[in-house]
Amino acid sequence: MERIQGRNPVMEAIKAEREIDSITIAKGAEGSIKKIVGMAKDRGILIKYADKKKLDEMCESTNHQGVVAIVSEYGYYELDELMEYCNNQEGSPFLIVLDGITDPHNLGAIIRTVDAVGAHGVIIPKRRSVGITPVVVKSSAGAVEHVPVCRVSNIVNAIKELKEHGLWIAALDMDGDSVYRSNMTGPIALVLGSEGKGISRLVKENCDFAVKLPMEGKVSSLNASVAGGVIMYEVLRQRTLKEG
Missing domain, CATH: 3.30.1330.30 (Ribosomal protein L30/S12)
Incomplete structure (x- = not known):
């Protein structure tokens, strides 16, 4: 329990x-x-x-x-269960893949935003990552009860499987193109890296393209949950315009 x-x-x-x-x-x-x-x-x-x-x-x-x-203990989804869930929802699949988020407050905040934008689920690794803890639940304001979370042994293999299901994989990376000039509609998985190191090399190599947020100020980066939140809302904005 x-x-x-x-x-x-x-x-x-x-x-x-x-x-x-x-x-x-x-x-x-x-x-x-x-x-x-x-x-x-x-x-x-x-x-x-x-x-x-x-x-x-x-x-x-x-x-x-x-x-x-x-x-009861939190019930994680298997990847095939998550894809079945996506296929039963309205709109194209929209998933968030987290490559090594270790701060429970960040994970909770990301899951809260996932629920807010209507994304379909979150994928996290079993190792070197925080799972669903009481702090994560509290930080998500209870959103974990409504957002499927899948734990996988290997993020790269999970990305390859998502591609087989027709999803495009977008990495949030400073070397990417501006998200505001990128097409974020259609079936997509957004990959966010860890708080300190970002996305690992192998994960980045297996993504289809990379996007970034323009940084006009003196600070060169944003908190993982903040950056992820801005990107997720841009995906929602583009999807809303396309459907409208």
Whole structure:
């Protein structure tokens, strides 16, 4: 079993019908806690009440907003399951491939944006990358409950398989062309590199093309989740214009 902390993440877990063993609520907690209690009761989920200190101990932090849920382990998708999911959705497949994101806050923020732009899922490596942790769930504001996440043994092999399914693979790289002059419509997977090193050489060599964000200021790079968010919204903008 795993822990989910925070009001929005717990609420989204209930909405998504995640298997929830119990929800512990801090005594005296108010506001949206009442809505969570109501939703939990409707699903027959066990509700416990405890002192805030107990919740602090459960989470090893005080950032739980007065609610902690004990849930089943996160269910990762296999790559073929993710492609089947994409094929059952409206529009061309739109996936995000993460080559070594290690900061859970970045992964959570990226997944939150993936949900916001209507992308179909995220692919992460099993090694040298953060998985779905309580911090990721909290940082995503619960979006992990609605975004398929696939863990693969080898990113390069996954990219090759995506190509077989007809996707174009675009790397976010400073040596690429401006994303604003690139065609980002159609079936596409956007590859984002790690916070410090960017995309690995082998992964980059297996991408079809590279795009970048114009940098007009003094700083030469953006945080991975920020850059990814801007690119994802450009994909959404181009798709919306094409469909309109």
